[in-house]
Amino acid sequence: MLSPAESEALWLSLSVAARAVVINLPFAVMVAWLLTRKRFAGRTLFDAFVHLPLVLPPVVVGYLLLVLFGVRGPIGGWLHEQFGIQLAFTSNGAALATAVMSFPLVVRAIRISLENVDSRLEEAARTLGAGAFDRFTSITLPLIAPGILAGAITAFAAGLGEFGAVITFAANVPGETRTLPLALYTALQTPDGDTLAARLAILSLSLGLAGLLVSELLSRALRRRLGR
Amino acid sequence: MLRVELRKRRGDFALDAGFSAPTPGVTALFGRSGCGKSTLISLIAGLLEPDAGRIVIGEDVLFDGERGLSIDARHRRIGVVFQDPRLFPHLSVQGNLDYGARRVPRGASRFVSFDDVVGLLGLGGLLGRRPHELSGGEKQRVAFGRALLSQPRLLLLDEPLASLDLARREEVLPYLESLRDAFAIPIVYVSHQFDEVLRLATRVVLLDAGRTVADGDIAAVSRDPQLRAIVGPDSVGAVLSGHVERLDPNGLAVLRVGDAELNVELEGAAVNQRIQIQVLARDVIVASARPVGLSVRNVVSARVISVTPDAGRAVLVELDIGRTATLLARITARASEELGLSANKEVWALIKAASLRGHVFSVPAR
DSSP: OOOHHHHHHHHHHHHHHHHHHHHHHHHHHHHHHHHHHOOOTTHHHHHHHHHHHHHSOHHHHHHHHHHHHSTTSHHHHHHHHHHOOOOTTSHHHHHHHHHHHHHHHHHHHHHHHHHTSOHHHHHHHHHTTOOHHHHIIIIIHHHHHHHHHHHHHHHHHHHTTOOHHHHHHHOOOTTTTOOHHHHHHHHHHSTTOHHHHHHHHHHHHHHHHHHHHHHHHHHHHHHHHTTO | OEEEEEEEEETTEEEEEEEEEOSSEEEEEEOOTTSSHHHHHHHHHTSSOOSEEEEEETTEEEEETTTTEEOOGGGSOEEEEOSSOOOOTTSOHHHHHHHHHTTOOTTOOOOOOHHHHHHHHTOGGGTTOOGGGSOHHHHHHHHHHHHHTTOOSEEEEESTTTTSOHHHHHHHHHHHHHHHHHOOSEEEEEESOHHHHHHHOSEEEEEETTEEEEEEEHHHHHTOHHHHHHHOGGGOEEEEEEEEEEEOTTSEEEEEETTEEEEEEOTTOOTTOEEEEEEEGGGEEEESSOOOSOSOSEEEEEEEEEEEEOSTTEEEEEEEOSTTOEEEEEEEHHHHHHHTOOTTOEEEEEEOGGGOBEEEESSOOO
16 A cells, blocks of 8 residues: 555654654653742743744754754764764654654643642642652652643654654655655655655645544543543 | 640741640540631641641650751651542542552551451442542541551541531541541541531630630530630530430430439430530520429539620529539520529529430540
8 A cells, every 4th residue: 555665754753753752751741840840940931941842943943953962062972972872864863853842742731731630639648658759650640641641642643744853953864764744845856756745645644633533532531530 | 645836827827826635535626717727737747847846646756846856747647637538539449548558657556457447437338439439428438548547646637527518417427436436546626616526526625816725625615715705605505424324215315414414315325325415505594493394304403603794685604513514504684683693502404305415425535
């Protein structure tokens, strides 16, 4: 049904988006918790910084990543020297760029469910002998699970389509960083690529729709388990 | 024994209160809304940090402002039941009950068993349910069980019935009574309903505007003018305690209170049980001579201790009925004058048996 190039782009997209979600989640939970539960100096600035990828042109994000994580960048250089890890122009780099772009979406989803967690439940847990980390894992985390799940699926679906930041930071390498949108873009640049472009567009559309549906169904099931 | 002496300032509100609660037994913290009862509970539980003072349970110091010592709430081993049940929605009833039980520190004495709690609170049929499938009363019962299974050294109940309607309250109260009688831990019960206090507590701490204004046996506090001011003239009445001397075949129980015998309507009572009753001051009639030919069951010989002006055109007469037992009678000033009531006058107090409702305590008060 799919040509080798098409399925390569599809699997690469799925893999990059999945890796981006994995990178995202621990940080997003941490940041969302900081933003809802802690009052600290510079909180508003921090909040704005977290949301920057929503308003910046993706090319700018890709460019900044190139500056920081490029082989000669301060972080990328260190990673390359110490561990031989290269991010720019690799599929891991595509995952990082996708993660940064979808980070605010995940933080938002988790934050909303954190705000709905009754902190008096954590208080009750404390009187029952639970320490801070114990309270977080046994009470808070299960209660925000629907939010985490919703955030993860939205980020995954959005990650399938990340274009600007990926092409800027990770370039358009077939089999390495040429995900669905990049393949679509390439097809459009090629004479006689119209059919391929249309097929890839339909593929992206179905994937996005499926992602959103699954997200809704799963969070409904989870909410029912929590009795809301 | 719990001993508390605490100071805390929060905005305009200053709390400066102290009391002690014996083991076992229920000590009621009683006062108007906003008098600092719940703040005091949060301070004892360790959810709020006092400015100064001490909290001691038995030999263990939980807080000492002078030494800068403060044990974290999670290590205090104090069970707390709040106004709202605060059950964990993602856990079943069983999971909620196990939550505290799993976190009891190693080596801590375990005096409450899972089966005892489930039996006592009637939770057997609920274990597999989720909190949202429970009624308000059932939720609160699970909250009691969860707190007990954390093997607490002290149980703090912060208006646990306040969120329930009257019918649910009546449904939960018997469970609280059996809980009180089953376990040898001090219980501090916060309430602004005196009928709950009467049913459960043997000691009362009266709080007003953040200060302890009275602290003692419920009988003594029931005659305190400060309590009268809080409950209002219609609810004023001496609390008496006595033992069931014999059961009348007509369904009345005969209580020995002071030197007097009182007939009380009491279902399911047994001889020698300890009973607590409140005789409302408005239900007591004072006579200067022993009356005859009346339906009233209780005619008690008494001696006037004092006559003090009360709300409206009434006076409150304090009556000695022997062995430090005291009645309060609210009568009109005019009647008092006609009877010539003054200290040391011998009179008769008349109380309808039907106006008395006894509450059974199976553990004797200390």
